Amino acid sequence: MNYLIGLLAIVFFFLAVSVIAKSVKLNNKLSGTEEDDSTVDNFNNANGIGMLIFWLLFVILGSWSFLNARPDFLPIAASEHGVKTDNMFWSSMAVVTFAFFISNTLLFYFAYKYRFNKNRKATFYPVNHKLELIWTVIPAIVMAVLVFTGWRTWRDITSQAPSNAAVIELTGHQFGWFVRYAGVEDGELGNVNYKLIDDTNSLGIDFTDKNSFDDFTATELHLPKGQPVLLKIRAQDVLHSVYLPFHRVKMDAVPGMPTKFWFIPTISTDEMRAKLGKPDFNFKVNCTEVCGRGHFGMSITVFVDEPEDYKKWVAEQKPFLATNPAYLDKVPTNLKAKASKYIPIEPIATDSTEAVSVN
Amino acid sequence: MSTAISTAEEVHTHDHDHDHDHEHHELGFIRTYIFSEDHKTIAKQYLISGILWAFLGGSLSILFRLQLGFPEMSMEWLRPILGGWIDDSGKLDKEFYLAMVTMHGTIMVFFVLTAGLSGTFSNFLIPLQVGARDMASGFINMLSYWFFFLSSVIMFSSLFIETGPASGGWVIYPPLSALPQAMPGSGLGMTLWLTSMTFFIVSSLMGGINYICTIINLRTRGMTFTRMPLTIWSFFFTAVLGLLSFPVLLSAALLLIFDRSFGTSFYLSEIYIQGQALPNVGGSAILYQHLFWFLGHPEVYIVLLPALGMTSEIIATNSRKPIFGYRAMIGSMMGITALAFIVWAHHMFVTGMNPFLGSVFMFLTLIIAVPSAVKAFNYITTLWKGNLVFTPAMLFSIGLVSLFISGGVTGIILGNSALDINLHDTYFVVAHFHLVMGAASFFGLMAGVYHWFPKMFGRMMNKSLGYIHFWFTFVGVYMVFFPMHYIGIAGFPRRYYTFTALGNDSMAAFTDMNMFISIAAIITFSAQAIFAWNFFYSIFKGKIAPANPWNSNTLEWTTPINPEHGNWPGEIPAVYRWPYDYSKPGAPEDFIPQNVPHSATLESNLPEENAEIAREKDIEGLLGAQNESYTH
Numbered sequence: 001m002n003y004l005i006g007l008l009a010i011v012f013f014f015l016a017v018s019v020i021a022k023s024v025k026l027n028n029k030l031s032g033t034e035e036d037d038s039t040v041d042n043f044n045n046a047n048g049i050g051m052l053i054f055w056l057l058f059v060i061l062g063s064w065s066f067l068n069a070r071p072d073f074l075p076i077a078a079s080e081h082g083v084k085t086d087n088m089f090w091s092s093m094a095v096v097t098f099a100f101f102i103s104n105t106l107l108f109y110f111a112y113k114y115r116f117n118k119n120r121k122a123t124f125y126p127v128n129h130k131l132e133l134i135w136t137v138i139p140a141i142v143m144a145v146l147v148f149t150g151w152r153t154w155r156d157i158t159s160q161a162p163s164n165a166a167v168i169e170l171t172g173h174q175f176g177w178f179v180r181y182a183g184v185e186d187g188e189l190g191n192v193n194y195k196l197i198d199d200t201n202s203l204g205i206d207f208t209d210k211n212s213f214d215d216f217t218a219t220e221l222h223l224p225k226g227q228p229v230l231l232k233i234r235a236q237d238v239l240h241s242v243y244l245p246f247h248r249v250k251m252d253a254v255p256g257m258p259t260k261f262w263f264i265p266t267i268s269t270d271e272m273r274a275k276l277g278k279p280d281f282n283f284k285v286n287c288t289e290v291c292g293r294g295h296f297g298m299s300i301t302v303f304v305d306e307p308e309d310y311k312k313w314v315a316e317q318k319p320f321l322a323t324n325p326a327y328l329d330k331v332p333t334n335l336k337a338k339a340s341k342y343i344p345i346e347p348i349a350t351d352s353t354e355a356v357s358v359n
Numbered sequence: 360m361s362t363a364i365s366t367a368e369e370v371h372t373h374d375h376d377h378d379h380d381h382e383h384h385e386l387g388f389i390r391t392y393i394f395s396e397d398h399k400t401i402a403k404q405y406l407i408s409g410i411l412w413a414f415l416g417g418s419l420s421i422l423f424r425l426q427l428g429f430p431e432m433s434m435e436w437l438r439p440i441l442g443g444w445i446d447d448s449g450k451l452d453k454e455f456y457l458a459m460v461t462m463h464g465t466i467m468v469f470f471v472l473t474a475g476l477s478g479t480f481s482n483f484l485i486p487l488q489v490g491a492r493d494m495a496s497g498f499i500n501m502l503s504y505w506f507f508f509l510s511s512v513i514m515f516s517s518l519f520i521e522t523g524p525a526s527g528g529w530v531i532y533p534p535l536s537a538l539p540q541a542m543p544g545s546g547l548g549m550t551l552w553l554t555s556m557t558f559f560i561v562s563s564l565m566g567g568i569n570y571i572c573t574i575i576n577l578r579t580r581g582m583t584f585t586r587m588p589l590t591i592w593s594f595f596f597t598a599v600l601g602l603l604s605f606p607v608l609l610s611a612a613l614l615l616i617f618d619r620s621f622g623t624s625f626y627l628s629e630i631y632i633q634g635q636a637l638p639n640v641g642g643s644a645i646l647y648q649h650l651f652w653f654l655g656h657p658e659v660y661i662v663l664l665p666a667l668g669m670t671s672e673i674i675a676t677n678s679r680k681p682i683f684g685y686r687a688m689i690g691s692m693m694g695i696t697a698l699a700f701i702v703w704a705h706h707m708f709v710t711g712m713n714p715f716l717g718s719v720f721m722f723l724t725l726i727i728a729v730p731s732a733v734k735a736f737n738y739i740t741t742l743w744k745g746n747l748v749f750t751p752a753m754l755f756s757i758g759l760v761s762l763f764i765s766g767g768v769t770g771i772i773l774g775n776s777a778l779d780i781n782l783h784d785t786y787f788v789v790a791h792f793h794l795v796m797g798a799a800s801f802f803g804l805m806a807g808v809y810h811w812f813p814k815m816f817g818r819m820m821n822k823s824l825g826y827i828h829f830w831f832t833f834v835g836v837y838m839v840f841f842p843m844h845y846i847g848i849a850g851f852p853r854r855y856y857t858f859t860a861l862g863n864d865s866m867a868a869f870t871d872m873n874m875f876i877s878i879a880a881i882i883t884f885s886a887q888a889i890f891a892w893n894f895f896y897s898i899f900k901g902k903i904a905p906a907n908p909w910n911s912n913t914l915e916w917t918t919p920i921n922p923e924h925g926n927w928p929g930e931i932p933a934v935y936r937w938p939y940d941y942s943k944p945g946a947p948e949d950f951i952p953q954n955v956p957h958s959a960t961l962e963s964n965l966p967e968e969n970a971e972i973a974r975e976k977d978i979e980g981l982l983g984a985q986n987e988s989y990t991h
Contacts, residue, residue, distance in 0.1 A: 040748050043826055047749035050830065051757065062841065069845040072868035074781075082781075089778050096768035103735055103764045110742040111757055114678075115749065121949065122942035123744035126681040131740070132733065139732040143725045143771070150775035151718050157777060158714030174541065174632070194629045195636045204631070233711075237632040238535040239644060241709070241784065245850040245861070248781045252710045254644050255534055256628025259711030284862050288784040288852040290528045291535060292542040293453045296855040299862065 040116045048115030055108035059101075075246050076275065078267040078283070078304065081157045082248035088153060092146060161262035165228035166310075168221065170285070171203055172233075172240030172253035175294030177285055178203050179221050183214030184314055189232065190215050197236070200324055207321070207330040213339045216317040221285060221302040223265045224310035230262040241289035244302060246272070252289055265304045272304075318344075394505070396497030397924045401504045402483030403815060406808070408511060409475015410891070413801075415515075416466035417884050419459045426451050428877025430857050444523070456856045457526040458544050462518065464529030465552070467797065469559055470514070472662040474507050476804045477601075478563075480665055481570045481594040483811065487915035488588050490579025490932060492925045492989060495572035499565045506562035510555045517551035525552035528854060530655065533626040533647050537618045540633045550619070553612050560609045563601050570598035577988070579914070580981035581934035586953065588913050588938040589682060592689050593668020596696040597661050603700070604657040611650035618642070645710055652703035659796050660699045664692060666803020667734060667763075670756035672938075673810050674738060676911045677753035678745030679949050681939035684737045691730035691737075698727040708776040709783050717776040724774035728767070735764050746942070746949075750909065751825025752810035758833045759802040765837075766794025769844065784854075787847025790840045798836045805832070808894070813908045817921040818901030824893040828886060835883025842872050912938045912952045931985065933978050935971065 077083045114122075169180040169189055180203055182189045190205060190212020197204035205212050223229050233242050235253035242261070243250045251261040273281045283302035287295055305313060321327055321342045331339040386395075395401060425432060433449040434441075444455040482500065486493055494500045517524040526544025527535040531552065539546040574595050578587070587595075614625040618639075626647045627639035675682040682688060704712060704720040738760045747753065769791040772778050782788060805828075812820050846869050851858055858866040907916040917932050932954035940951040946963035957964050957971045964971075 041822060043823065044749050047754060047826060048747065054834070058837065065842060065845070069842075069849075069869075069872065072865075073845065073848045075850065075865070085777050085781060088775075089772065089781075092772050092775065092778065096771050099732075100765055100768045103739060104761055106739050107742065107757065107760055107764070110739060110745075111747060111749075114742060114745045114747050116746050120746055122678060122680040122746040124681065124942050124944055125683065125740075125744065126939065127684055127686070132684050132687050132737075135736045136729060136733055139729050143728055146771065146775060147722050147725045150721060150777045153777040154714065154718060154721065154775075157780070158717070194631045197631045197636060237630055238538065238541050239532055243784075243850075243852065245781075250709045250780050250783055254711050255630050256640070257643065257645065257711060278863065281863050284860070286852060286860060289532070290457065290854040293457075295457070296453075296852075296857055297860045299860040301862075 040118070044116050048112050051108045052112035055104060058104075076267070076272070077246070077248055078265055078272065079247040079249065080264040080266055081153070082246075082263075083266075084153055085157075085248055088149060095142060095146070157263075161230040161260070162228045165230040165262055166224055167230050167232060168223075169203075169232045169234065170221070170242055170253070171236060172242070172287065172291070172298070173202075173236040174238065174292050175287075175298045177221075177242075177298070177300045179218040179300070180205075180320075181216050181218065181314065181317065182211075183216060183319060185214040186211055192234070194236065196330075201320075201327065205320060205327075207327055207339070208332050208335075210335050210338055213321055213331075213335075213342050214319045216319050218317065220300060222310060222313050223302060223304045224307045225265055225268045225304050227307060227310075228262055228264050230260060233259045233261065238291050239289045240287050240291050240298070243286045243288040244283065245286065246283050250288060268304045268306055269302075270306075394501060396493070396501045398482045398486050398494045398497070398500060399815070399922065399926075401500055402479050404504050405474055405478035405482060405507070406815075408508070409471050409479060409804075410894070412466050412470040412475060412511070414887070414891070416463050416471055417887065419463040419466070421881055421884050422451070423456055423459045423463070424877040424880045426456060426856065428874045428880075451856075453856050454526055454542060454544060455523060457528070457542070457854065458523045458548070460854055461526050461528055461531075461544070462514075462524050465514070465525070468529060468658065468662065469556070470511060472797070472800045472804070473563065473601075473658070474559070476800060476807075477594070477597055477661065477665045478504070478507065478566060479804075480590070480669060480807050480811070481566065481598065483815065484590055484669075484915065485570055485573050485594055486577070487814070487918065487922070487926060488591050488913050489574060489577060489582055490914050490934065491573055491577035492927075492931070494569045495577060496569055500569050503562045503565035503569065506558050506565065510558035510562060513551050513555035513558065517548050517555070520547050520551070522546045522548055524548040530648075530651055531615070532651075533615055533618065533644055534630055534632075537615060537627060538630070538632060538637075539619075540635075553616055553619075556612055557609065560605045560612075563605055567598040567601040567605075570594055571602065574598075579931045579934055580985050581978040582953075585686075586934055586937045588668075589671035589685070589688055589692075590665075590668040590913075593664045593671075593692060596692050597664045597668075600657045600661050600664070600696055600699060604654040604661075607650055608654035611647055611654070614650075615647065645707070645712060648707050648710060649704065652706045653700075655706065656703040657699045659792070660695055662800045663763075663796050663803075664695070666759060666800040666806075667692070669803055669807045669810070670759050671738075672911075672913070673752045673756045673806050674741050674760075675939050675941060676810075676909050676950075677748045677750055677756075678741055679748070679910075679941045680741055680745040681937075681941055682737070683740040683743075684733075685937065685939060687733055688737055691733045694730035695727060698723065698730070702727055702774075705774055705776070705779075708779045714776075721774060721776045725771065728771055728774070731763075731767055735760060735767070748909075749826075750809065751820070751822060751829055752806045752909075754826065754829040754833075755802045755806035755809065758829065758836075759799050759806065762794050762799040762802060762836065765841075766791055766796070766799060770795060781850065782847060784852055785847040786843050786851050786853055789853050790843035790847055793840045793843075794836075798840065802832075805829075805890070810909065811915075812894075812897065812901075813904030813920075814915050814918075814922075816898050816901070817904055818897050819904050819908065820897040820901060821893050824889055828889045828893065831886035831889070832883055835879055835886060838879035839876050839883060842876055845869070846872060907952075910948075910950045912940060912950050914953055917952065917954055930982065933982070935975060935978065936968075 074086055077086045167182040167189055171178040188211045190209040192204045193206045194204050196206055233251055233253045235255045240253040242253060247263055247265060249261050249263055251259050273279055284299045285302055287298035319342045322344055325343045328339055434445050434451050435449040438445045444452045446452050522543040524544060525531060525548045526542055535541050536545050536549050574591060617623040618625050618627055624639035624642040626644050627642040629640060630637040671682050671688060702720060702724045704716060705724040708717045773782055773791055809820060809825055904920055906920055918926050934953045935956040936953055938953050942949045943951060943963045951960055956975050957968050958975060
């Protein structure tokens with residue numbers, strides 16, 4: 001294929017050279033003879049016919065390239081709303097492609113058909129209110145239908161997340177994503193505060209909030225198949241944007257303003273691997289808001305598990321407090337007892353330096 | 360430059376009719392060519408600056424297309440030009456890649472398609488087509504260009520500083536643009552960007568006020584609003600858009616300057632960066648986006664409307680046919696202008712803005728498709744049963760209509776907030792706006808240059824080279840941006856140095872296509888050399904132009920071939936009719952210029968136009984008042 005493109009370039013180059021050479025020759029010939037005072041020159045027909053040829057080639061090559069690239073378009077939608085927006089995308093595309101095709105065809109055909117002919121006079125046709133009314137009203141109606149269907153889908157997608165949704169926090173930073181789960185006990189994320197961020201507590205989890213005791217962090221995103229997932233999205237430094245291409249999920253991560261997006265993954269990683277015949281396939285989270293040098297590489301792996309596998313995985317995870325017992329010091333005295341129960345080893349690690357070195 | 364090929368002293372000798380106190384003695388070289396107050400010279404200054412910027416902006420895009428099309432290629436050969444921006448492994452530096460993307464956008468949107476397009480043709484055509492001796496204020500007009508020049512110098516110099524130019528994308532969203540520790544381009548480069556844009560805004564405001572004043576106050580006698588060419592209407596709406604939206608960008612920029620330099624927190628809140636928690640709280644990064652797009656969206660139309668106006672004129676002239684639906688064209692431009700102010704947040708559907716707001720903006724955005732569709736249909740109907748003369752300007756105008764349609768229809772997809780979720784910030788968006796505002800406006804610019812070159816420089820450009828230039832550009836632009844939609848549908852994000860992190864070999868599927876796009880871009884860009892050569896050669900060596908080379912109706916063709924300062928050596932002509940009397944039944948010629956009274960065309964007058972004859976005296980009676988207005 002590389003060679004094909006190289007070849008194409010060479011063909012183009014020679015085409016260019018020959019066209020230039022030929023027209024320079026023609027031009028010399030023209031300027032040699034007396035040019036008539038009309039503004040129309042010998043190339044007028046060629047340009048008019050060129051318009052039609054251009055459009056014919058465009059349609060042929062456009063259709064070919066579309067069919068050729070079709071398998072690589074929109075990857076299989078792996079979320080409930082993704083299937084809906086994909087369908088709407090293709091039906092809207094059909095509508096606009098129709099409009100695109102009709103109006104361009106008329107444009108180029110008229111350019112060809114009505115090219116200058118000195119025996120003909122143009123038709124003086126300044127206005128037709130009926131015609132104008134028709135082509136104001138028709139696009140307006142089409143737009144109204146598109147707006148209405150689009151609005152309904154948008155409303156559903158952005159509605160309140162179901163109460164049983166798995167709450168997962170994604171935090172963007174230069175250049176990666178932190179993942180935090182609400183934990184198994186309370187299912188609620190504890191507070192975070194950017195001023196509490198340190199080398200270990202890279203999210204700034206606030207341990208004065210009892211909801212944070214069972215929260216655990218991860219380096220990959222695990223999602224339960226067939227269950228609503230609510231992503232709570234944050235950013236620490238600059239804007240980022242959460243993008244799960246297969247799930248049709250995109251939402252900016254804004255420092256100082258938490259955002260969210262909920263959806264239902266419908267295809268597990270294993271199913272997708274089987275579907276695509278790629279045993280090493282993985283879903284990804286990417287970044288789609290320019291955030292600096294490493295923007296293009298800011299991705300983590302997403303695993304969509306069967307619900308029972310997901311449960312199992314969650315159960316295996318240790319709360320942040322369990323792996324970093326030193327942070328028990330930050331817990332207010334009245335909650336110490338509650339927090340201590342997440343610390344697996346012996347009572348309270350008094351030697352905090354030793355505890356930190358555990359990780 | 361027009362005076363380079365004519366003698367400079369004839370004006371005041373022939374000039375008995377208007378105020379002599381106002382006539383100056385021969386202006387020196389500096390006042391004639393550099394600090395000139397003549398709208399035609401200022402227009403040429405804008406045009407040539409715009410062309411230089413366009414080549415720079417274009418070459419930046421070629422550099423990053425090389426990276427995208429040939430990710431394995433060694434860029435070592437660019438080291439003599441780019442120096443340290445080529446890293447040790449012989450690859451383009453990743454931050455410099457972002458810097459180029461940013462500067463390409465900034466240069467093309469502001470310096471080429473705003474200043475180069477609107478600055479050139481609003482300045483050149485408004486006085487000539489409304490029948491005025493010059494702009495309302497020649498001095499402010501001159502200042503406008505020199506502020507733009509200052510802004511250009513600052514922006515250009517930012518390319519050469521060690522930390523590189525601004526790199527956060529042309530939208531410069533904070534906090535990335537506000538924090539020098541976030542990327543090197545957000546240091547001095549961003550300071551220069553903001554300074555440069557501040558001067559740029561000052562420049563465009565001074566220009567815009569002048570355009571509006573001139574159109575409202577200095578129309579010649581008989582030039583009612585409904586007799587104005589569509590070019591003038593489009594420049595009018597463009598100036599209104601700029602006047603109302605650029606100040607908002609200025610305030611956005613000022614607040615950003617405060618955040619960067621004076622420790623305020625307009626856009627910054629709860630930031631932890633490079634191991635440090637910043638003290639800023641309470642700001643909103645979304646606020647910046649609202650302010651930016653309140654300009655940013657009208658900016659699209661600031662770029663596009665002049666192109667649409669000029670092509671209306673060119674298509675009517677070269678179809679030898681009146682523009683179809685003159686009033687509908689004005690109405691749709693008016694509609695676009697009004698709607699342009701209330702659609703900005705469609706750039707922000709997935710920024711975390713309230714989804715209800717998303718619904719509202721989706722509705723408003725899709726309304727704007729209606730006037731745009733009307734315009735496209737009116738263009739096509741103008742061609743219908745015309746007698747088309749394919750001058751290079753006409754070819755570029757037809758190209759514009761095609762690009763406007765092709766790029767416009769995908770706007771309907773992107774304006775739908777539900778569909779925008781997946782397409783936002785992908786190459787689908789890149790393809791969409793490059794067709795509809797980038798390429799379409801560029802084609803308008805080219806059409807304008809080819810059409811009005813004879814009036815600007817008194818010479819003709821070579822047509823054959825114009826045809827070749829058109830075909831390469833037209834085919835090339837489609838080859839670059841049509842396949843780009845495919846990459847966007849596949850979900851490839853923009854501003855990516857490389858697509859490896861998408862994983863799963865998805866990059867491989869489009870390796871060939873990216874290569875194809877890059878090759879097409881290089882060919883298209885190279886073809887612009889044909890234009891450059893034709894343009895600069897023809898300024899000095901082109902064939903001398905006839906007075907009205909395209910048999911056009913508008914007033915600029917009633918001036919001498921090389922109009923002096925003041926434009927008309929004698930009286931400014933009066934206007935008796937609209938500018939689109941082409942191929943009128945009964946008329947001996949296929950065009951009747953605007954300054955021909957109906958009493959002279961009895962054979963072709965429509966029944967209602969005979970009533971106009973009685974009003975011709977009233978129009979003539981305004982001569983005294985008009986001359987009066989130039990005496991002060």
